[in-house]
Amino acid sequence: MAKKAINKIIYFDKETIRNILQERDHGELSKVTDISSTAQAQASFATEASAKLKLEVPLVSRISFLFTGKIDASYVIKRDSTTTISSTEISEFEKLKPLLVSIPNVQLSDIENSSTSLRVAGGYLKIVKGGIEGLDTKEFKTVMDSYDGYDTYKVDEKHYVRFNNSAFVSNYKRNDLLTTTMTLYCIPVGSFDKMRFDFIQEISKMERLISTAEQPQTLADLYPPEIEIKSKTDTANSQKEIENVTLYDVLYACVTAEASNEDKRKYHIIIGSKAYFDASLPDFSEEDEVDTFLELVKLSDAAKQSRYTFDQYANTLIVKNNNYHGIVEAAHDRLGPLIEDLTADDAEIYIHNPPRVLKEYLEDQHKRSLIELDVKSEEYGIKRDSEMFVENITSISSNLFGQENAIAEISKSLWYLTTVKREKPYVIMLYGNSSLGKTELVREISKKFFGDKCLEKHLSMFKNNNYSEYFFGDAPNRKSLGFDLLERESNLIFFDELDKCPEHFFSAFYTLFDNTLFKDATYDVDVSGIVIILTSNYQTKDEMKKQLGLPIFYRIDKMIHFDDFGCDTIYAIVKSEIKARESEYEDKLSPEMVYAAVSSLVSATGENARTIKYKVQQVIEELLFQEVVQKMAKN
Structure with a gap:
């Protein structure tokens, strides 16, 4: 299917766009400026002595003192009136579009008494036959054209826009703007008093400074009194609120063809x-x-x-x-x-x-x-079945050994999360020695409350600066934390071994722990209602505070300590592990034989799940290999 053009570019401020991109990219961009300079010594524009047409126009009487009939210029700058745009410049501009203020389908109007409206009026004054008494129309036009490099127009009573009068394209001129419906892309300049755009009022201020027509006529003018008495008019004016307008610089304007x-x-x-x-x-x-x-x-x-x-x-x-x-x-x-x-x-x-x-x-x-x-x-949530809550907690407790206090604390958090409607992320830290059941607890929570789905990241893998692209999303064509959060299957996030993560990555967690919207350099992610579980091998809260720093420490909602295993817990884990492995050896060994061999290798204190599993594994292998030893001895 043929492609259809939808925009006709009528204005393109390539110099400003180029400067913005140059500053953003911290580098040089090639420049081509169509400006020619012509020195003209003592150029003079003389007023022709001819009959003048008297027009009772306030504009003329107000500004005639500025235009006395002669103007000298030692240097005149001429700008090329044609602006050309390359496809590369359009492509570069597309990078800025999302950052600019868009004003679609707007029809501009004149600002009353603005310098732009007077500049346009100056063009019309030149065609008045015989001129205007008291005003050199040629000089008026020249001065007004050199007064301001921008043309300013009204979008509405609260918003004005201005155009660089050398950036029009497609043969458009300033006079064409008022009869065109267009789409603008702008940058805000600031908020200003509306009266600043009244050129007549500005001229009045200048006239009082320059003209000698107004001489002191009273003692108050010659000898001002020490006490100022405000008139009713002054009081009214002081009480009048300043009316501000927002001014924008236009970088790009186009006529948009509405598609069906x-x-x-x-x-x-x-x-x-x-x-x-x-x-x-x-x-x-x-x-x-x-x-x-x-x-x-x-x-x-x-x-x-x-x-x-x-x-x-x-x-x-x-x-x-x-x-x-x-x-x-x-x-x-x-x-x-x-x-x-x-x-x-x-x-x-x-x-x-x-x-x-x-x-x-x-x-x-x-x-x-x-x-x-x-x-x-996708909508995420935690299972809120209050009738199943006790059953789920009981099931979790039966699969975790020796952590009654941790189970009690996590139960409080889970009941809170299943009862209230919380938008802000909820952060839990499980801390204590290794292999005491922290990871197992997260997996159980995932099964019972989040449909057995969880985004899991092992932070011990992120050891150097090369992983900053992941945490901060600096490379848009690579995976990042924001990418993974968008792709998550549930609202349970598991960051394992936070204590092994380099400290300079912590700033990525500040906004994640504290806000409902997570932003990296590439993605925006709604993280409303997420539950973040962290694990670490810190022994105390004081150690955790010292190592993590206060910004991370105080963003954690709940800290749950995992106790070291006692003798009874170690015995229960050994028996459970032997039972769980029974299908591997039941044709050759009995659970009693395995326990008899392993019990002398397991200490009554200082063991954890990993060391117990290792010792049970070694004993099973040793007992099974005895059959081979016996056969070898017979041979």
Whole structure:
């Protein structure tokens, strides 16, 4: 299907755009400036002696003192009136679009008595036959044109925009703006008193300073009194509130061709796990032509390399979240336009967990009525069956040995979470020596309260600075914490061995622990209601506070200590482990034989689950190998 142009660019402030990109990228950009300078010594514009037409216009009487009939200039700058735009500059501008303020489908109007309106008036005054008494129209036009490098217009009573009067394209001029409906992309300049834009009032201030017409006429003028008596007018004026307007600088303006509904792309953003995304897709038949993003990117690249036109536009496109890792980093800034390059104008597009730059691009397109857009998000939660709560806790307790205090504390937290509606993340720290059941408790909680689903990360693996891209999302074409959180299957997050994680990664956890919206450099993630369980081998809260630092320590909602195993617990774990392994050796050994051999190897204190399992394993292997030893002895 043929592609359709939808924008006609009428204004492009390439110099400002280039400067913004240069500062953002901390590097140099190539510059081409169409400016020529011509020195003109003692240039003079003389007033022609001719009959003047008297016009009773307040404008003339107000500003005539400035234009006496002659103006000298030693240096005149001429600007090329034609602005050309390359495709590279358009591509660079697309990177800025999501950061700018968009004002769609606006019709501008003049600001009463503004310098811009007077500048336009100056052009018309030149055609008045015979001129205007008291005013040199040529000089008036010259001064007004040099007064301000920007033209300012009104969007509404609270918002003004201004244009660099040398950045118009497509043969547009300032006079064309008032008869054009356009879309603007701007940066805010600030908030100003509305009267600052009244050029006549500004001229009045200058006139009082420059003109000698106003001489002191009273003693108060010559000898001001020490006590000031305010008039009623002054009092009224002082009580009048200053009316402010917000001023924007326009970087880009275009005339947008409204596409009919059947020509709009239909985007479906689906946020959640891979299983949720797949389940949210329509039931496509074998006859449906469904393309995937990466396949089309490869075909498009091949077309460019072979120098033939790419025309295999997709009518239905699927963009999976792992597709973002299949393109170069530089392409991420223009994901939206790239999808448009690959699809028909009325394509249906399904997007899984889009990066921020793509989501904001689509939201802007939808705001301007250029596309249809809907967003669907997976819902997460904790099982809230109060009748099953006691049964679940009892089951968890039966699978954990020697941690009665920890079970009691985690039960309080779980009852709280299943009873209240909490948006802010809830953070639990399980601490104590290794292999006392901390990880096992998390797995049990996952089974009983989160459908046996959990996002699990072992922080001991993140040992050096190379993993900063994961925590902070600096590389958009690689996995990050934000990527994994978007793809999570439940609201249970398990960070194992926080004490093994380098301290400089902790700042990534500040916002995760404290807010319902997690942001890294690439993704925005709604983490409302998540439960985060941390584990560590700290022995005391004081040690934890010292090692983690106060910012992390005070973001933890609950700290639960795991006790070392006593003699009775060690005995129970040994018996349980021997029983659990019985199917491996039941044809050769009995549980009693295994216990008799292992009991002399296991200490009554200082053991943990890992050491006990190791010793039971070694005993079973040794006992089974005795059969081989006996056969070897006979031979």
